[in-house]
Amino acid sequence: MCMIAAMTVCLTLAASQTSDAADRLHAMAKSLSPVPPPPTNPTNAFALSPAAALFGQRLFFDPGLSRAGDVSCSTCHDPTLAFADGKQVAEGLNTGTINSPTILGAAHHRWLFLDGRADTLWSQALGPIENDLEMGSSRTDAVRHIAGNEILRAEYTALFGPLPDVENLDRFPVNARPGRPQWEAMGTEDQHAITSAFVNLGKAIEAYERLLQPGHSDFDRWVASIDAGTSSTELMSPAAHRGFGLFAGDAGCRQCHFGPMFSDLEFHDLALPPRDPAAAPLPGRGAGYELLRKREFAADGIWSAAPGSTKARRAAGARIGPEHWGSFRTPSLRNVAKTGPYMHAGQFETLSEVLAFYNTLDGQVRRHHHAESVLQPLNFTPDQLADLEAFLKALSGDPPAILLRKPRRSNGTEPPKSAE
Amino acid sequence: MILVLVCASQADPIGLWVSTHEDLGGVHAIAAIPTTDEVAVLNAESGTLRMGLSPESEILDLSRSLHQPLGLAIAATGRIYVADTGHHRVMYFTPEGAMIGGFGGAGDEPFQMQHPHAIDLSDALAVVADTGHNRIQLFQIGGQHIRNIEGDTIGLNRPEGVALDANGHIWIADTQNHRVLCVDQHGDIIHAIGSWGTFPGQFMEPSGIDAKDGRVVVTDRLNHRVQIFDMETAALLESWGMHAVYPRQGEGKVHYPADAALLSGGDVVIAEPFEERAQRFGTGGAEIEPPSLGPRGVQSHFGPVAATDGRFFCTWEPELRAIHVFDLDRKTPLRLSTFGEPGEAAGQIGHLTAIDIDAANNRIWAVDAGNHRIHEWTISPPPPDKPRFDPGMATLRRSVPLPIAGPGELLHTNDKLIYLDQAGNTAWQIAGTSEHTEIELPLGRDPRAAVLCESTGNTQPPGAILDGIDKTIHLYGSWPPADNRASTISLAELIDPVDFAQTHDGSFVVVDRSGHRIHRFGIDGTHLNAWGERGSDHGQLWRPAAVVVDHHNRVIVLDHGNHRAQMFEPDGTWIMTFGAGRAWTRRPALQETD
């Protein structure tokens, strides 16, 4: 009788411990799902405007914003590739040095670009248009492109009011953008008018990009079933379930990949092997911070709709430390199975390569002998790595199809190409 | 291949290793010789100047005029200018080495100096890094004072390097601000480069600097590398060097570079006093090996300060700006904590020059010459029978301003904390407030270290001070000492005595840094024994920097150049070698233990 009682106590304790572990895992799961709406952005008065989003969607897919009319935002953020590009590093007009991140869920990030050089989504959207590695155009030509297209002009005007008289090439020269003599030759008011219109393009693109939320994944469906009290384990594979246990436990992924976006939204240096050992090391957040401080389109700047907002104040309070040099923003793991190659310079082609790196840290580069790394090799078995990978693959989910293409409402004419 | 980190604007990287020149002694200063396009290297410890890098080069003995000289410049006429650091002045000599004159001198007048570390020249101008006064002094070439660029106007913090470029601009290695400045001759800043860190373009204690032919070269001491900048744009052109993987490794590996000279053809020669060598780099150099991106395990860069009390031994690691605390009552010393926030704000660690620990009251103090403060921590050590590493073991208790904070010695008695400030040649009784009391002590001319003697009998003097210039230990009958010197111990046979401690039998162990040896003297001055030789094996030493005696009467030597500590019996028998993460001992057998 005593033995039965003791066994009962043991079994009850074991069941209780198992239940506690499951409860902890469920609590952890619920901290990761669902994806909430992105935080508000008071610096963009058009962020929630459906009309601006439609206009922004049109701009996103429009190569007319590039110098030669052949590169659009969607070149490097391809909706068929979860808004990444499948390439090691970005290739616009020229080849860059940084991997193109997905923009699914980008509106959740407090810092934009992998080095955090922008503090709002609208200011991020403006960067590539004038970057010679990417779209290589100018703000003046971008605005002229809008003015020259009937649909774009109509939508812009309805949203933001009249455009500057960009057909006047004496006042608004071709290729005019800051740093170029054509720009310096322009009058201050004309410069202001162009920049104001240019900023509006960015704000419209943000309105569209805010809609690009990661879709419901198998993981989200399982978490929803927990909430519903069913905990339908069949919604994820057994391997994915085991992988989630590792993810939330021994793998330590949660140190940086936590919250609904599976990212702390901040910057870390994993001492990754460089893509090109002979090339200069990438400064990451170190340089990104300096660019942020000098940025024309800052959240607390004159082009912001709310320069005194909490968001703007927080962005201005960013700190730079020695640990930030060489660090890059923690990527979201949502849709990670679709967004290879991986890491800031596309160092790894596949997820299994990424996990193999974490497993051994082979090839890890210490820039200096006294550099310390918090990372420790996982030393997992192949089965455990496979389970982790299965879990990561359960994080894929597409946004609504209507957002994945150029809007159909169009007059059918191709936009004119900007003059060089 | 030398690690060339940034060479975007350089078709031919210049950071290729050309040659290594060894056995040069404590070569803290190096300068181009305009008449020969060779370099001269100054041995700070012997006071000799070698007019070239080859073994056959002429050697000028300037030692009669100099003490610990750290700066060198040679005029177009061949006249030799030396920053005579230990005497707080500049001396100049004929090309043959005959002393002509000098300027400066100890004091706080505008033309006086405190431990000047560097000098550079143009045809008409001499600029001096007046390191201890945190300023740059401008003189006419003959020594007439022109003006100062005061540190408080541009925020200098112990500048150790200075160079004049062809535009007449002054480049400053602003050492404890971890940056390089370019200013005009009135102190207006033209360029400010860098911040504390390891990334190319950042610095950790920039030390030497030279400017020539459109380039500026900087020795980045704690990053063990050399960086080259464009003189006009201040853009980083190139950065090379990496800490040695193996002891004494050269051929492109760089170790604590102190100074650099640019030659007319663009080659760079650097001085590495730690390795007693110089290395030459240039476009015509050899590609010797792939970049070694940093070994694991070379992480015990113990700084030149140490203290022990009870079961604790503490030192600091300048590269991390952190303090290590070890438990000595283990089979091998066990690291209990590494703590300290790096930074320039109050309460953060800049550059420590002295440390002390009080085991009975769980206190650690450190003098921070970088941030001009003395910090006090409370420690919560684990019980002796349950030791464990705890990065949160120490909590900052107070951080008190200490305006004069150069190298020195920190001592605590039951009720007093005293700092012997070697730079100011003064002693301060530290208060809990900033109102410290300057106290009159017969410090001698170069008070490098002091001990409060163990109470082992009536014959023991209460305290002793080591004078680096006189090479003497002065024993005093009271502490704090009045001018009642009881006796002296001569250290004349030592090359560079830098620290000492007292064993339990009353004898003194003295560190001879340049001699790479430890000497033990009886209280009556008798030389009892000595041990150590230059090398990296167990029992050998490489530029030892500090010594303490623990409560087991074991002599712990901070073997600075080998990045480790070693423990000996007072008779010189080696007991063990240890670092932050490992130890070797023959007790019971030679083995590695964690």
Next chain:
Amino acid sequence: MRLSTLCMFTLITLLLASGCAQRPGIKDSTTTEDGRFRVTWWQTPPRPIEANSYFELFVEVEDLTDDEEPYDLRFDATMPAHRHGMNMVASPTRFTRDSWVVRDLLLHMPGEWVMTFDVTDQNGVLHRASETVILD
């Protein structure tokens, strides 16, 4: 008025109106290591600090020995095991002679954080009070 500003305004108003008897929010208190000052803080929003979630502190400093006006207060938070701190600069704003508001604080990673309140007295001496926070 923005929400956070409103929250802080409300908190401060309540603090002042209550005569420090019944204060809202989570309150915590400690003394500096040397016992000179007592540091008391209230947290907004009034809930446990979460990893990567902004919060604000209202901090009061009391001189326990001299009743002297503190010269300054600095706040920081570091992760001793990682040897780094926050990714933002904490800028306390003085509210009264003995109180400060510290906004936009963000402990961006889970793990052990040490919050430090550095009180500088009129002599320039820094006195530190600290509190360990462990975030899941």
